[in-house]
Amino acid sequence: MTGRVTRLRLNFLDSLMARLARLQKTVREHGLDALLITHLPNIYYLVGYSGSNGILVVPAQGKPHFFTDFRYKSQVKSEVAGAKISIVERDRQLLDAIVDKQLFSDFDAVGFEETLIKYSTYDFLRKKFRHLKLVPKREMVESMTMIKTDDEIEMIKKAAEIGDKVFNKAIEVIKPGVTELDVAAEICYWTKKLGADGDAFEVIVVSGERSALPHGRATSKKIKKGELVTLDFGCVYRGFNSDMTRTVAVGKIPTELQKIYEIVRVAQQRAVERVKPGMNGREIDSTARDYITLHGYGSKFGHGTGHGLGIEVHEIPIISQRGERFILEPNMVFTVEPGIYVEGLGGVRIEDDVVVRPEGHEVLNKSPKELLVL
Ligand SMILES: [Mn+2]
Known part of the structure; x- marks a missing residue:
């Protein structure tokens, strides 16, 4: 056992080092002296930290510097690799420590995560480091995480496998009289019982007319005969997320809902089948959208067809009409x-996690997509 654990840890360290080296190359190419990383999932990706308070400074050359507080003092010893660590004293802000250590004094240009930084952090930097050129940057880390390593895909695959098992447990309890919250609780319970670290996001269980709410929360509403129930949930496995949706019927559902189910099922299947290197996010979206539009429901499909998946539940690539700039490459997920979604009637959504492979794609979820009547 120890051998395997050590080997896993060494693999993990190797991948952290490789990630840092890649990022530092990008930092240099952008003409920056350093990149300030405040977005926690990106910090997790680069140095392995999974806590809730931290800042990472990645210089163009040399070791990165990670700052956190007392609560994570022992956790970082086993977790964080490849960075200098500073535990910031009580009553001091992490940013104060950057000033104390004069980390930026020799720098001219420091990049920051434009869409993710807090205004207060930006304002602090602007006032304390007047000599610095603060350069807004987007997707510097995200464009790295977009192409997964085989190890990372294994973790998403494992998370998706757990999701399939959780789905099987959830459908066992769905019957008339059971509430949406009952089903949501079952999903959360089995997610942890079956080996995930936790839920990827707040579980969605919507039934009857409420199934027309794409992101509705579970409520105390009782599930009735003749209704559709949509379950949308994800599992986290070692920091990587899965995300799946299935819509099931409780008894016989109205003809229009049967028809809608079939349209969504075929649209989803067609979009999945087109996934291969060289396609772009917009083309995948259009495949599903055109089919739904052809059948008269274009205006009832008001969101994108998909989103990247990894250390975050929503990341790049974007699979929507705005996704033209994302050309699919092997190992994107x-x-x-x-x-x-038809207001007053109900809705259907079907969601799988897909890996782009050199010859096409691999679908990670194995749960059936034909209408399941419970
Ligand atoms: Mn999703």
């Missing part, structure tokens, strides 16, 4: 999840 994203969801394919078209839906139709």
